[in-house]
Amino acid sequence: MTVTEQLSALGLILAHGDLHSLFQPILSLSERRILGYEALTRGPSNSPLHPPVTLFAVARHAGRLSELEMACRKSACRRFKELKLDGLLFLNVSPESLLDPAHQPGRTLKMLQAFGIPPSQVVIELTEQTPTEDFNLLDTALHHYRAMGFSIALDDLGAGYSSLRLWSELRPDYVKIDRHFIDGIHQDAVKREFVESILKMAKASRAQVIAEGIELPEELAVLAEMGVDLVQGYLLGRPQEHPSRDARALLPPMESIGSMNEESSDLSALLNEQPAVNEDTPIHEVLEAFRARANLNSLAVLDARQRPVGIVHRHLLSEALLRPFATDLFTRKSVNRLMSTDFLAVEMGQSLQQVSRLITSRARQRIEEDFIIILDGRYRGLGRVIDVLKLITELKIQQARHANPLTLLPGNVPIQQCLARLLQQRRQAVVCYVDIDSFKPFNELNGSICENNEQLGGLISMIVSTIEENFELIPKQASSTKVQIKQPHRQR
Template identity: 80%
Template sequence: MTTTEQLSALSSILTQSGLHSLFQPIISLSERRILGYEALTRGPSNSPLHSPIALFAVARQAGRLSELEIACRQSACRRFNEQQLPGKLFLNVSPESLLEAAHQPGRTLQLLQDFGIPPSQVVIELTEQTPIDDFQLLQTALHHYRAMGFSIALDDLGAGYSSLRLWSELRPDYVKIDRHFIDGIHQDALKREFVGSILQIAKASRAQVIAEGIELPEELAVLTEMGVDLVQGYLLGRPQEHPPRDARALMPKHDSSSVALNDEGSDLSALLNDQPAVPRDTPTATVLEAFRRQANLNSLAVLDEQGQPCGIVHRHSLSDALLKPFATDLFARKPISRLMNDDFLAVEMSQSLQQVSRLITSRARQRIEEDFIITLNGGYLGLGRVIDVLKLITELKIQQARYANPLTLLPGNVPIQQCLTRLLQQGRESVICYVDIDSFKPFNDIYGYGRGDEVLLCLAQCLNERVDPTRDFVGHIGGDDFLLVLGPEDWRKRLNQLLDDFQSQCRRFYRPEHLEAGCFIAPNRQGVRQEFPLLSLSIGVVHLHPEACAQLDASQLAEMASQAKHHAKNVPGYSVHVIDSLTATDIHQSQLIGQR
């Protein structure tokens, strides 16, 4: 297609209103509701400019970017209003269009007024495609938007030319992490570190983080575990002309077996307060009377017609609302849905204490004296108190510190035993790996314990980089012995990668002559000088099947892993020895059959 034809197609689209608006939901996991929708634009289906990439590239080339974006906003606002979609409307705006001479200040506000959408319901989402030269002018333009009541979001954080500077300069209300850092995050420790850093910065800057581009349940599980509350992606809903309105139908059902193995406590039983709830059409006077009768009642959950939470009423909020002149008389007979707070935290009973704690800390609006809702399969179960979560988390951190290895800070023997117990209780197919460093004692003898500690820290780091924090577990038994629990899918590949990482990282610890020779000489356990190969790993593996879980306890499982490790140690160099739990338990616990 020639440039002339492209420009002609663009003109035709703009003059004939040939744009189509699609909407992709952005979901709040803690509130189990749709926060809003991102409006996405497509050209006519039969046009070479159907793709937004081609469409906007031609508009940019023609100097008509601002004109195209206004047309996109007009189409999005019209369709959003026609469908009466709930929540916020996220409108994409490129910073360069705000800096164009053709940009018309106030045009977006006029569009919203035409379609009856308040500015407070709209988020201006900055999408950076080209370098920004004039930050001051951009800041002025965005200040103009903020003054009118719009919120600001920064899109594709980590992908733009100056996205971190934009964050610092503009202080957006929302930050959307580029999908590159979400793709495969469950298998990439570096991506998890990046997202973790973003969450810390967001907390300091009071911005809400949105993870976009989520396509796999494993990615969502990791992000949930890390405390990301706002999510978007094909897993939860594709862009559609008529998008879904019920977030609960879009969210994957919570699987108790997905609880991280290093999470203490398998559910929220210790937090549950069995408090009654009220239907949404309950008169406000009835709710007020319930608070008067029970002095220790802080909150009441509000349920919809299906018995699922749709809001919460806090004592202090209701009191504040009714303190206004004539408010009690005005609202007494009105349904409590008029005064309830629909911005609430709801968590599943099967979620872990750590997951709930991260959700609470990710919500800047959650007050310490407020309650949150606990559900079972989406249905109301009771209430929990934020202060109780904080107390239990503090106790848990103290306990974890008590049982952690003092060098690597990995969970020690008590948490390892608890992990194996949970594994058996869940009946989860897993691979338990007992990892031991070959030639570690003679290495210590000639290099010293300080260098030996560096090797242990190196292995701990390599192990951490091989685990999916939502499913796997890594612990430090003691000395050069570690325990790793992996999923059954690709464990051999991950163990081979572990060895490669470890041996590569260890090269910096050797003297040049040892590195060149591929070995070193040191006294053996009998005091005789002997040649030892460079550090490697022996790994004993137990393939645990769900059918064997009921026949084993944690001590037996640990013993099987230890015996597998001893078999692996008998083979020089890197070795993996596998015991199948079904075969072993079918024969006899003392007659373990290994499979190398």
């Protein structure tokens, strides 16, 4: 499509208002509700200007960006009102359109009044695509919006040309972290440090943080553990013409959002719902499946009852077919001729720690190979060895970060997380809290007692013996116990 044709297509779109508005939900984890929706625009479905990147690039080149953004806002407000959506409406606005001399202040307010949408329900979301130079003029424009009752959000923090300066000078009500820092955050300590620093800055500036671009349950779990409350992404809802209104249908259960640990209740965080093949499937069909999906490393082989009987690894199949005449001999045969029956299958109910032990006990298990995840013996999907190792490493780092520096035992954070999980899962448990009087001055005077593991172990053994001496466990029911105090003598 030539430049002239693009400009002509843009002119037709603006003349007829041929734009489509989609809405993506922004959710609050703590309140389990939809805070609002971000309005996103697409061009005509049969047009080369359908993708937003192309559409806005052409408008910017033609000097009609401000005109296009106003048309997008009008389309979004009309559709938001027609759908009767609740919550806030986030409207994308570029700083350069606000600084455009042709920009007419007050048009957005008049448009909202026409649709019956109060300004307090609208968030102006600044999306920076080009460098912003006139901060004073931009500050004046945003103060104008604030004076009319709008809230301000800063989009793609960390990706723009001057987003940190925009934050410090404009003091937005909402800050949206760029997807780059959310993607794979459960596997990247640097990204977690970045998000933690953003949370501290947001607290100081009284801004609310929105993590956008969440696509994996592991990313959501880590963000929730770090204290991020407002979330957005494909995992929770894609941009749609008719978005969901029910937060409960979008958010996973609270127990699955809670921090993942070695004794977590299942392996859902590791599950990849990959296709499987029947044991009678011809090998040439298996080859086609691997060719069609470059990221597919393994295929589970199932019997008629959907139970795994073998596994085919890409690299082993390739090696087998590289032998002389192997292709002619095997491609029309069943996959059970080349599948491996030496595979690891684990139930969904097993813990991460148990799976880790099973993997490390298998001498021939390769790091790039997959294992099979089953539920009640039936195939559910595949898990990757490398994911288990990464998750175990991340958990060890988390435990070390929150450990007591003196005893290296779990600190307040993991203790609170454990209690929260027990309450959420409604599991019966007995908690014993031990408070040693005057321990701090004792340790300062006799610090050497905790300077090596042997002496520390002796101290802990002494505490346990004291507990057993002064507390009696009396059975209450078959599934629970009751602690009765027997007039403990105080030891200092």
